[in-house]
Amino acid sequence: MYIVPESAIADLISAEASFDAVEAVFASMAKGDAYNFPVIREAIGHEEALYGFKGGFDGKGMALGLKAGGYWPHNLEKRGLINHQSTVFLFDPDTGRVASMVGGNLLTALRTAAASSVSIKHLAxxxxxxxxxxxxxxxxxxxxxxxxxxxxxxxxxxxxxxxxxxxxxxxxxxxxxxxxxxxxxxxxxxxxxxxxxxxxxxxxxxxxxxxxxxxxxxxxxxxxxxxxxxxxxxxxxxxxxxxxxxxxxxxxxxxxxxxxxxxxxxxxxxxxxxxxxxxxxxxxxxxxxxxxxxVGLQDLAVAQSVVEIAVERGVAIEVDF
Incomplete structure (x- = not known):
């Protein structure tokens, strides 16, 4: 299994690469080649936090997995952490084994920005x-x-x-x-x-x-x-x-x-x-x-790109899991 920590993400993915990944996965969704799983999002009754899971499978890009995380509204004032916290898990679609764990905070910001920009490109x-x-x-x-x-x-x-x-x-x-x-x-x-x-x-x-x-x-x-x-x-x-x-x-x-x-x-x-x-x-x-x-597929598409770059550059942490 490869681990790409949050601290490494900024050097591995750009806004442009995120845009391309999100645009491609939106196209795959519309063609029926990729689909999202039902979203789970709950108030956990602690720290006024919302926590949940978004996942899916892209049969064209062969991305399978989920993002776990949510919104902790008091993180910044109490701990100096951003309020949105998340981690992406990718699995081997052929075997079901976990393949990667990727820091999801910056990825979430980039993929969300990419989604609106894709809409601006095509609709404005x-x-x-x-x-x-x-x-x-x-x-x-x-x-x-x-x-x-x-x-x-x-x-x-x-x-x-x-x-x-x-x-x-x-x-x-x-x-x-x-x-x-x-x-x-x-x-x-x-x-x-x-x-x-x-x-x-x-x-x-x-x-x-x-x-x-x-x-x-x-x-x-x-x-x-x-x-x-x-x-x-x-x-x-x-x-x-x-x-x-x-x-x-x-x-x-x-x-x-x-x-x-x-x-x-x-x-x-x-x-x-x-x-x-x-x-x-x-x-x-x-x-x-x-x-x-x-949608979960946005996270998976961008995370998959990050893992590929991290492995290529030798900065992914490989562990036996």
Whole structure:
């Protein structure tokens, strides 16, 4: 078995490689070559933590395994650790034996950012120039850094419940030599692309904050009850997702479907757009929305790439297990 510790991940995988791995696995999912297992996510009754498992099997990439982990909301203040903690386990699909254990914290950040960027590449208008961010936490920097590589953006605007966190967004914008502006939610109508990345259980924004022609990537809703945008926004948009079953059960679409504003059949797989089965955006005035729930296959695809590079470079730790 190979072990790739968290401390080694940053030197082994790039945002670009994560993007390629996630785009490929979304395409495989849409073709039926890969599928995710049912998600387990529970409040454990200790430290107000959410813990669970996401897994799946990619018959094309031959990735089998799971990610175990969750969200410990007091880690940063109590222990100086990031609140999201996870580990990826890969298994040999031919024998069932454990093959690898990989630190999953940075991988999760990279694969989540890659998912929204894949949606931006395939669904945003080609002339998109203003990038909007709702949320400014740890994951937001990864989201923004990855998104800015998809189009020739000329400006970044951002809003957060805690405006004292917005300098982090300004720092990323500066990396790309782009101007940055703090806005109120009403000012988000200037954006051509909007990413929301929060842990909210109540809608933050809605149709009044999104201009016609905008692409929205809702990346924070991955649990029953979570909600970042008003359900009416999904009713006005063409909705895409990583996996339909998760979108309507634990993703942003759960609320719109429950309210009868959209049907399950109106939620489209982003993989169909990648494969050319769905045309994606149909006009410059259309609002497109990607409901990024986070699927286990994303983690497995990126982890598999990491293990291959680590073995090649001789930095993977091999143990007899």
């Amino acid at each position: 208008r080609k002339d998109a120039r203003v990038m909007g961010m709702i949320g400014a936490g740890h994951q937001a920097k990864f989201q923004l850094r990855s998104a800015l590589q998809t189009h020739a953006f000329e400006k970044v605007i951002s809003w957060n419940y805690h405006p004292e966190m917005l300098p982090g967004m300004a720092e990323v914008a500066a990396e790309f030599d782009l101007p940055f502006e703090e806005v109120q939610l009403e000012g988000m109508t200037e954006a051509d692309v909007v990413i929301s990345i929060t842990s909210s259980f109540a809608p933050i924004f809605g149709p009044d904050h999104i201009a016609p022609g905008t692409h929205v990537a809702c990346m924070g809703t991955d649990t029953i009850g979570k909600q970042e945008c008003e359900a009416e926004l999904l009713a006005r948009a063409t909705v895409f997702t990583d996996e339909v079953a998760q979108s309507i059960s634990i993703g942003e679409a759960q609320h719109a479907v429950k309210a009868g504003l959209i049907m399950e059949t109106e939620v489209n797989q982003i993989g169909d757009v990648i494969n050319g089965v769905h045309k994606g955006r149909s006009s410059d005035d259309e609002i497109t929305l990607f409901d990024g729930t986070g």
